Amino acid sequence: MAGVFxxxxxxxxxxxxxxxxxxALLAExxxxxxxxxxxxxxxxxxxxxxxxSALPFDHLVFTGSTAVGKHVTVxxxxxxxxxxxxxxxxxx
Numbered sequence: 001m002a003g004v005f006x007x008x009x010x011x012x013x014x015x016x017x018x019x020x021x022x023x024a025l026l027a028e029x030x031x032x033x034x035x036x037x038x039x040x041x042x043x044x045x046x047x048x049x050x051x052x053s054a055l056p057f058d059h060l061v062f063t064g065s066t067a068v069g070k071h072v073t074v075x076x077x078x079x080x081x082x083x084x085x086x087x088x089x090x091x092x
Contacts, residue, residue: 001039009059010037014052016064017045050075 015023027041053075
């Protein structure tokens with residue numbers, strides 16, 4: 001995030017719906033320390049993530065499953081942007 005802020009950009013986080021306590025804590029703490037035009041947290045299920053990935057961001061950093069990654073890739077092909085994947089695949 002330091003690079004995002006150093007470049008004068010805004011960041012939006014959409015944490016996983018599978019981590020409700022961590023997501024709620026982020027949503028509570030982030031507004032205490034950051035202005036909404038600096039960093040914001042968006043909570044929701046997969047449908048929110050799908051809408052989020054369709055927004056016209058210049059850069060998108062993604063961490064998640066293969067299935068969600070494929071959806072994000074299709075969305076990003078429609079709206080050109082730099083996409084960086086932090087690929088996380090469960091081996092369980």
